[in-house]
Amino acid sequence: xxxxxxxxxxxxxxxxxxxxxxxxxxxxxxxxxxxxxxxxxxxxxxxxxxxxxxxxxxxxxxxxxxxxxxxxxxxxxxxxxxxxxxxxxxxxxxxxxxxxxxxxxxxxxxxxxxxxxxxxxxxxxxxxxxxxxxxxxxxxxxxxxxxxxxxxxxxxxxxxxxxxxxxxxxxxxxxxxxxxxxxxxxxxxxxxxxxxxxxxxxxxxxxxxxxxxxxxxxxxxxxxxxxxxxxxxxxxxxxxxxxxxxxxxxxxxxxxxxxxxxxxxxxxxxxxxxxxxxxxxxxxxxxx
Numbered sequence: 001x002x003x004x005x006x007x008x009x010x011x012x013x014x015x016x017x018x019x020x021x022x023x024x025x026x027x028x029x030x031x032x033x034x035x036x037x038x039x040x041x042x043x044x045x046x047x048x049x050x051x052x053x054x055x056x057x058x059x060x061x062x063x064x065x066x067x068x069x070x071x072x073x074x075x076x077x078x079x080x081x082x083x084x085x086x087x088x089x090x091x092x093x094x095x096x097x098x099x100x101x102x103x104x105x106x107x108x109x110x111x112x113x114x115x116x117x118x119x120x121x122x123x124x125x126x127x128x129x130x131x132x133x134x135x136x137x138x139x140x141x142x143x144x145x146x147x148x149x150x151x152x153x154x155x156x157x158x159x160x161x162x163x164x165x166x167x168x169x170x171x172x173x174x175x176x177x178x179x180x181x182x183x184x185x186x187x188x189x190x191x192x193x194x195x196x197x198x199x200x201x202x203x204x205x206x207x208x209x210x211x212x213x214x215x216x217x218x219x220x221x222x223x224x225x226x227x228x229x230x231x232x233x234x235x236x237x238x239x240x241x242x243x244x245x246x247x248x249x250x251x252x253x254x255x256x257x258x259x260x261x262x263x264x265x266x267x268x269x270x271x272x273x274x275x276x277x278x279x280x281x282x283x284x285x286x287x288x
Contacts, residue, residue: 048074049095122233
């Protein structure tokens with residue numbers, strides 16, 4: 001009888017130990033899973049849509065690609081339809097972010113759109129490679145674009161008609177260029193082209209042509225003109241000595257703090273050291 005009671009007590013003790021061990025293991029496993037999920041950045045998933053400025057194409061594509069590498073479960077889609085179209089897209093909710101290569105208009109802000117400046121860009125005045133007029137004044141630019149001067153010989157250049165090239169109405173680059181020179185709605189264009197690449201190609205292939213593009217896209221198919229003796233460089237833009245500079249805006253409907261966790265993470269990435277390094281790699285200037 002005593003032996004039977006001893007065996008029963010031993011069995012009870014062993015059962016209790018096993019149960020406690022199992023509970024302890026289950027608690028440990030659950031905690032580990034929670035900790036991993038909380039710290040694993042790869043758990044971000046979903047889609048971000050951006051639309052807008054063609055001048056921001058290089059930056060937007062680079063940021064999208066880099067962000068998707070960092071967060072493999074995220075898709076970032078980009079569309080380049082012009083600054084005003086991008087703001088319209090974010091206003092109507094067809095895009096999460098509206099890219100604009102200009103400051104927002106009061107009417108856009110009144111519609112609840114927030115101006116998030118992510119970089120500063122210079123606007124380069126570009127010429128075909130045979131042009132010798134590589135140091136124009138602000139006044140000469142104004143006279144060229146308003147039609148007061150229509151031949152390069154009038155300002156010391158070759159006897160050659162000036163082909164005035166610009167962007168289409170609604171372009172952020174055009175808006176910024178005209179605003180900075182004080183010639184909004186006064187320009188007389190020979191050609192209005194709806195993409196940055198199109199302007200570059202037109203200038204490169206047209207003797208006597210003049211145009212403007214984002215500084216970061218300039219390549220060796222064209223040359224740039226100084227303005228009032230100042231070259232369009234990162235240093236001159238940072239110093240504030242180069243006339244033509246403008247913001248690159250990634251606009252949202254409402255403040256960043258009101259966006260989804262994924263959108264917040266996207267902007268946090270842009271302001272991180274990694275994001276700033278990417279912006280500088282694109283030939284742009286960080287905002288801080």
